[in-house]
Amino acid sequence: MSNIVRRGAVYYFRRRVPAKIQAILGQKVIRESLGERDPKIARRKAAERALFWEREFAKAEAQLSAKSPQPQTRAELSEAEIAAILAGYRRHLLWSDEQIRLRGLGGQDNGLPDHQYDLLTEVLQDIEQFAADGIARGRALSPANRDTMDAYLGARGLRLDPSSRAYERVAIGFLHTRAECIQLWKDRHAGKIVETPSEPENPTSSVAASPNGISYEPLTLESLINGWKNERKPVPKTVDTFTQKLRKFEKYLNGRDLGSATPEDASKWKAKRLEEGNSPKSVLNDIHALKALFGWALENHKIAVNPFAKVRLLIKKKNTKKKRSYTDEEVKLILLTARSKKGGARWIPWIEATMGVRVNEAAQINRDDVKMIRNIACIEITDLFDDDDDEEEENIDGEDKSVKTESSRRTVPIPEFLIAEGFMKFVAGKKPGEPLFPDMKPDTYGHRGGTASKRVCRIVRVNLGIKDKRVSPNHSFRHWYKDLCRNSGINEEVHDALTGHAGKSEGRKYGDGFVVETLAPTVARLNWGRLNLG
Structure with a gap:
């Protein structure tokens, strides 16, 4: 044999250490005295040492390939996860036996020579007796079985709490699986065909089985985000935000497939985020985002259960006073101060105050958005926004609220009060297609x-x-403008059309809304005398 040598009257075991793990084991060659003079007994002991060192090499390789900190200790596993772990271990045992038969006990032969075949026969008998004794005496938690299990799971990014029921169940499963595989090894030894399963060896990346027996393909971050994005059509900022939140949860799973996430994982992640000092509102937004993503996966039969479906986080509302409107005097001071500014700082406060538009809507106006429609000067609000302070709660369906607020897209007459301030002259100085306020630098999303x-x-x-x-500072203009409309005797449905607020009644959803000829006389009735700017 290539792994047994004789020195004097005593036989020694010899095995070369694979080059990539020599630094970890601190030696290039394993040399051990077998303490035997009888060649038959020496060969049997050498075979046992060969199997022992194969396991040690596997542990060293797992340690070498580990690129992340120690995996998080888990105390519970679902039925599907336990089944996947044991299926992976079963394949691993059959694959290991297959490699021994292909390469010999020393790892360098072509198949099993006669003397190795005889030795393996004896080794299998000993292992079978050992496994049967372990089952009969309930030794699932023996040091030998625990070491084998911990090494196998650790190499695959999973660590179980030794005091948990899940640990006991997996340990028992390892003992039973090994006993089952010994019989399969013996069948192979007798010349019967026993196939090695082709499923992935890593139990955390294998196909997840649902309680109803349906199998699901692995769910990756990319497949989940892309599938949800292609169907829901969110704005780019929402995509980036949800991706960041999902990546945090994926990191918490520590290499496990996203499809294997359980409600317990979701609850523990919520608790961990809070323990790390994140604000309850931030954590709630995380929950909303992941609930939407996994909800899409559930709807499209990618997973068996949405782990965040029932995760809740109650936030005690602060006893703060409601946002208020500007006073007439405050609006007057702001507009007078803006007169001394340039570009967007000069005109955006005036547009917000006199037209009730949102700051996003005012900032994005293009030269082509300002036009004459049947001799009425108007601004077309073409981008959809809904940044009202009282509507800023994140949409749990994962869609930007602007997409839902069709009333935000509208055409609004420009009041004479703003025209008299010189706004149309300012607009005339811009080129077609040019933004009115290029000094307002766009963010990553434009x-x-x-x-x-x-x-x-x-x-x-x-x-x-x-x-x-x-x-x-910006939203209070909309409060002030709504009061201006009310106090000027303008109908609520009309000033909702001016400000881009969606109506509550079902009837508001019918038709295309007001035309500019109807809105213009209403705008002309606004009482600007309240400001007394001179």
């Missing part, structure tokens, strides 16, 4: 609203020193 919001906030908080937290 939106100028973030920069515009900061500029207006600077006027309100810094220049004028308005520190009242109930004031929202």
